[in-house]
Amino acid sequence: MLIDQALSLFIGYQNSQNRSEHTIVAYQTDLNQFFNFAASDLGQEPEALTVDQIDIYTVRSFLGILSEHGLARKSMARKLAALRSFFKFLCYKGILKDNPVRRVASPKLGRKLPHFLYTDQIGGLLGAPDESNLLGCRDKVILELLYGSGLRVSELISLDRDSLDLDSGLIRVLGKGNKERVVPVTNYAIQAIRAYLKMRADHNKALLLNYQGTRLSERSVRRILDKLVAKISLEQHVHPHMLRHSFATHLLDGGADLRSVQELLGHKKLSSTQIYTHLTRERLKEVFSQAHPRAKLSINDEK
Known part of the structure; x- marks a missing residue:
């Protein structure tokens, strides 16, 4: 063939x-x-x-x-x-008898820990949008859902108004492979969504709109985030997925169990979520080495 x-x-x-x-x-x-x-x-x-x-x-x-x-x-x-x-x-399909790739080993990959923001950085970012106007209220919703519910950007922009059940504090999310899951939203996100929708004068089913009144794109979300990061003079590049990383990291830091975080993130495999446990361990080691007096002993001090 x-x-x-x-x-x-x-x-x-x-x-x-x-x-x-x-x-x-x-x-x-x-x-x-x-x-x-x-x-x-x-x-x-x-x-x-x-x-x-x-x-x-x-x-x-x-x-x-x-x-x-x-x-x-x-x-x-x-x-x-x-x-x-x-x-x-x-x-x-029976088109080939032998798979020429079957015996080819995959390149070994080093485990790269995801980048995240600390809680004070998240706090500064969440306070950046100007909530006195429509677009500022929309930007607040973007941040509250990316960080507060750990959504992927693709999941965020695909949300419709009827995906929301604000009285119950839940939203229906369409994740990878068109798999639907229900995730909780914070009270801050609920307040932000209600304030944003109250300012809207349209009947568009999409939750998040651009200034032209059409559904927001992934590229637009990145641009909005770049502007907000610049506004608070945060000295690092922040991409939308970093808010999802921060969501998972802060949950585990707060005592959440791994299976619950897996379900909230919509990960198919637990191994995809376990990388955040490595991240929290690295943070603990960093805090320990900086704060504990016995951890600061150098080799020269021992001689």
Whole structure:
């Protein structure tokens, strides 16, 4: 089977599984990059390449070239995951008998701890919006939901008015893979939402609107956050996901159990949530080394 035909079948299957548009575009980009390399490596025209021409050595050569060009291991692992999914699908459909990626090891990744904001920084940021006008009230809602409920940006901008049950203090959120979950909202968020909706004079079903009256985009949320960070002169780059990291970190610091945090974040695997326990341990070590007099003893002091 020609590569183009196999790719069309694979993408069609991904669409049927309700994969996000972002995921599907990433698959196409990574796979097309590999196919172009494989065609060149095998001395073929890309449109004449067939799936059975690709073997483990082609895959390993591809990864070797990526490594020589200095591509990050995380990006290499993502591309390999796309290849693994593609060839696993072809084997499942009986188009191939052997998966050329099956015996290729993924690059080892160093565990990178997520960045977060301290409570005083969060407090300053939450006080930054000007709540005397409509857009300021909207910005307050953005912050209160990103930090107060730990929402992803994609979940935030997809919220509709009928997703809210403010009397019960709950909202319905559409997470990754179109999986719905119910999360609590803080009283601060409820007050901010009610103040914002009271100023609205439209009937748009979307909760958050831009100045043109249409649904807010992820890019707009990032720009709004950048402006608020600049307003309080916070000397670090803050992205929306950092508020979600802060939400999880502060919950665990406050004594929340890991399973509850997993459910609140909408993580499929507990291992995705466990990284925050590493983060809180690092914080405890940092506090200990700075505050305890016996922790400050240097090697020279012992001599």
